Amino acid sequence: MPRYSFTLNGNQVSVEAPADHPLLWTLRDQLGVTGPKMGCNLDVCKACTCLIDGEAYTTCVTGMADVEGREVTTIEGLADGDELHPVQQAWLEIDVPQCGFCQPGQIMKAVSLLRKTSEPTDAEIDEIENVCRCGTYFRIRTAIKEAAKMTGN
Numbered sequence: 001m002p003r004y005s006f007t008l009n010g011n012q013v014s015v016e017a018p019a020d021h022p023l024l025w026t027l028r029d030q031l032g033v034t035g036p037k038m039g040c041n042l043d044v045c046k047a048c049t050c051l052i053d054g055e056a057y058t059t060c061v062t063g064m065a066d067v068e069g070r071e072v073t074t075i076e077g078l079a080d081g082d083e084l085h086p087v088q089q090a091w092l093e094i095d096v097p098q099c100g101f102c103q104p105g106q107i108m109k110a111v112s113l114l115r116k117t118s119e120p121t122d123a124e125i126d127e128i129e130n131v132c133r134c135g136t137y138f139r140i141r142t143a144i145k146e147a148a149k150m151t152g153n
């Protein structure tokens with residue numbers, strides 16, 4: 001079986017897996033990183049969203065061959081030591097989560113949006129496709145705007 005090496009939350013990791021093995025499964029089952037959630041496994045719910053080289057990817061449909069040599073960041077790697085990422089701080093301040101299941105993916109998607117667009121409009125925020133069964137969308141929008149302010153934008 002081929003072996004793939006990549007950076008995971010700042011650490012070099014190396015795993016054996018088939019080329020088309022979903023990154024989500026490797027993260028959860030082989031590496032014990034359970035922040036990214038499995039919802040649909042079909043690229044619909046986006047609960048599995050992580051960053052690859054700073055861009056949001058749905059990891060249930062990203063094969064291991066596509067992450068070789070790249071930098072993967074999950075919710076577990078977002079904080080800088082004890083210092084939360086501004087998006088995490090905003091999520092706490094606005095008290096966004098309800099059941100919490102979708103929230104790691106929502107946060108990673110918000111981080112990638114703010115990297116591209118420092119002051120996102122409502123329309124840009126509404127393009128986020130991550131599904132929340134609890135309907136926390138209004139607070140997600142508020143928190144993204146709060147995080148944009150925190151980062152000085």
Ligand code: FES
Nearest residue numbers: 040041044046060
């Ligand atoms: S689990 Fe990946 S999109 Fe739903």
Ligand code: FES
Nearest residue numbers: 099100132133134
């Ligand atoms: S907080 Fe429950 S699914 Fe989003």
